[in-house]
Amino acid sequence: MSDFILQAVAVSKTYYSAAGELEAVADINLTVCPGEFLCIVGPSGCGKTTLLQLLAGLLPPTRGEVRLAGVPLTEPHPDIAVVFQKPHLMPWRTVRQNVLLPLQVAGLPTDEADRRAAEALSLVRLADFADVYPKSLSGGMEQRVAVARALAQHPRLLLLDEPFGALDALTRERLNRRLLHIWQTRRLTAVMVTHNIREAVYLADRVLVLSPRPATVSAEFSIDLPRPRPDGIEYSEAFGRLAYEIRQAIRE
Amino acid sequence: MFIDSFSKFYSLQVRRGEKQNRTLKFSLEVASIIAGLSLTVAVWALAAKLGGYPVFILPDPLTVWQELVKAASGGLLWYHAQATLVEIMGGLALGLTAATTAGYFLAKSPLLERLAGPYIVASQSIPAIAIAPLLIIWFGSGKLSKVIICALVVFFPVLVNTIVGIRSVDDGLQTLMRSLRASRWQTFTMLEVPAALPVLLGGLKIGVTLSVIGAVVGEFVGADRGLGYLINLSKGLFNTPLMFAALITLAAISLALYLLVSGLERRLLAWRE
Numbered sequence: 021m022s023d024f025i026l027q028a029v030a031v032s033k034t035y036y037s038a039a040g041e042l043e044a045v046a047d048i049n050l051t052v053c054p055g056e057f058l059c060i061v062g063p064s065g066c067g068k069t070t071l072l073q074l075l076a077g078l079l080p081p082t083r084g085e086v087r088l089a090g091v092p093l094t095e096p097h098p099d100i101a102v103v104f105q106k107p108h109l110m111p112w113r114t115v116r117q118n119v120l121l122p123l124q125v126a127g128l129p130t131d132e133a134d135r136r137a138a139e140a141l142s143l144v145r146l147a148d149f150a151d152v153y154p155k156s157l158s159g160g161m162e163q164r165v166a167v168a169r170a171l172a173q174h175p176r177l178l179l180l181d182e183p184f185g186a187l188d189a190l191t192r193e194r195l196n197r198r199l200l201h202i203w204q205t206r207r208l209t210a211v212m213v214t215h216n217i218r219e220a221v222y223l224a225d226r227v228l229v230l231s232p233r234p235a236t237v238s239a240e241f242s243i244d245l246p247r248p249r250p251d252g253i254e255y256s257e258a259f260g261r262l263a264y265e266i267r268q269a270i271r272e
Numbered sequence: 273m274f275i276d277s278f279s280k281f282y283s284l285q286v287r288r289g290e291k292q293n294r295t296l297k298f299s300l301e302v303a304s305i306i307a308g309l310s311l312t313v314a315v316w317a318l319a320a321k322l323g324g325y326p327v328f329i330l331p332d333p334l335t336v337w338q339e340l341v342k343a344a345s346g347g348l349l350w351y352h353a354q355a356t357l358v359e360i361m362g363g364l365a366l367g368l369t370a371a372t373t374a375g376y377f378l379a380k381s382p383l384l385e386r387l388a389g390p391y392i393v394a395s396q397s398i399p400a401i402a403i404a405p406l407l408i409i410w411f412g413s414g415k416l417s418k419v420i421i422c423a424l425v426v427f428f429p430v431l432v433n434t435i436v437g438i439r440s441v442d443d444g445l446q447t448l449m450r451s452l453r454a455s456r457w458q459t460f461t462m463l464e465v466p467a468a469l470p471v472l473l474g475g476l477k478i479g480v481t482l483s484v485i486g487a488v489v490g491e492f493v494g495a496d497r498g499l500g501y502l503i504n505l506s507k508g509l510f511n512t513p514l515m516f517a518a519l520i521t522l523a524a525i526s527l528a529l530y531l532l533v534s535g536l537e538r539r540l541l542a543w544r545e
């Protein structure tokens with residue numbers, strides 16, 4: 021009945037702690053269409069992680085409602101996979117075993133799980149590192165494992181919390197290109213929060229701008245750039261103009 | 273909170289143990305034990321020879337060795353060692369089960385820890401030897417009272433390490449498990465147990481050594497069998513070589529248990545190499 025795969029309807033989140041109340045997210049409305057890549061940009065500390073956890077069903081909203089395909093979302097759902105800000109790998113599991121974790125939790129038969137893990141690892145170009153422990157991986161590789169772990173779940177919706185934010189610019193660029201390729205071939209729906217405007221323009225069909233805390237949607241931009249993104253598009257005039265407009269929207 | 277301050281002391285020991293294990297290979301550990309043993313025996317032989325003490329004060333290594341062989345071949349040593357071993361194993365089983373179970377729930381419930389913590393810590397100021405007579409009145413002078421003393425001695429360090437281990441589980445991994453819709457049991461077996469294992473094994477190392485002390489303390493206070501009893505008996509007989517033989521057997525048991533846990537640690541924590 022709903023054309024949207026994901027919806028946030030007047031969602032607010034207030035944290036209550038010993039230090040008092042803190043409103044992190046205020047009255048957010050947003051919709052995500054199937055197959056869309058949506059980026060949400062906002063300054064650090066504005067409530068991006070909070071918003072993503074709300075969309076993932078990991079946090080209950082204080083007010084409002086998140087809906088997955090029209091159905092209220094009150095807990096994590098098997099159609100949703102999350103890539104967190106940090107890789108969150110289990111150091112006692114090898115790369116392959118880390119990717120297998122969600123499949124073991126879901127109780128998949130071993131051969132099916134093995135097949136999916138191998139496929140996900142080759143998508144992120146880590147097949148050669150399957151039997152290595154996380155401690156010998158670089159930061160970029162760790163996040164690729166985290167992406168593979170999410171992809172192995174065969175989600176309909178991928179939620180990403182600035183997954184490459186801690187990496188150097190070149191690595192991030194390479195991983196974003198890879199991510200776009202996977203998103204396109206797998207026909208995924210993706211929502212990524214980030215504080216990096218150029219990253220958002222490069223990846224997204226649509227960019228939402230968040231205000232400083234409490235986060236609320238202050239502007240929306242359609243990104244009409246060709247798909248698949250041609251090489252060097254980051255240096256085109258159209259790209260630069262969009263990035264500039266979004267930058268202005270954040271500044272106000 | 274009470275327990276946390278104690279935990280600092282224990283986790284310090286644990287960390288030192290971990291470091292050693294990472295740098296030293298198992299064979300190196302065994303080699304150093306043998307080297308240390310040879311040195312001790314050499315110094316001992318020298319002291320006995322130069323000092324010229326009577327045998328009931330300081331017997332030389334050879335006399336002790338002969339007594340050890342005699343006691344072992346006659347079945348006397350085994351008869352007593354068997355009792356002590358059963359007490360140790362029983363005490364470890366009981367103590368470990370109780371401590372890890374209680375530790376898990378204390379780690380999960382700050383309220384429970386606030387309620388029980390002060391009493392658990394206070395109970396540690398009572399030395400095992402002071403409550404041993406009471407336990408022997410209650411549970412008799414057979415093996416059961418020693419098993420309980422042993423379990424009590426093992427309980428605290430394992431409890432503390434369980435609490436520290438479970439508390440150290442990364443919040444991010446907990447959120448990950450939640451996002452995967454893991455059940456309580458899956459989170460326990462796939463996350464909490466493996467994450468707490470390094471600290472837990474550190475507690476176990478301390479625990480197995482203490483368990484030997486616990487058993488002997490119990491046997492000292494009232495028993496008719498066991499290595500602790502044998503030590504008391506040889507004192508009465510002025511048979512110091514026999515006493516040494518019993519002490520050596522005790523040390524060997526402690527060492528074997530310690531090496532067993534070390535081996536277990538190496539296998540289970542291979543991912544840190």
Ligand SMILES: Nc1ncnc2c1ncn2[C@@H]1O[C@H](COP(=O)(O)OP(=O)(O)O)[C@@H](O)[C@H]1O
Binds near residue numbers: 037062233
């Ligand atoms: N569990 C929590 N309890 C209390 N305050 C929190 C909690 N998580 C986040 N916050 C606060 O909410 C605000 C938004 O945090 P977050 O969503 O992590 O922002 P971002 O991801 O944009 O950096 C911050 O001020 C942060 O300190």
Ligand SMILES: [Mg+2]
Binds near residue numbers: 068
């Ligand atoms: Mg964040």
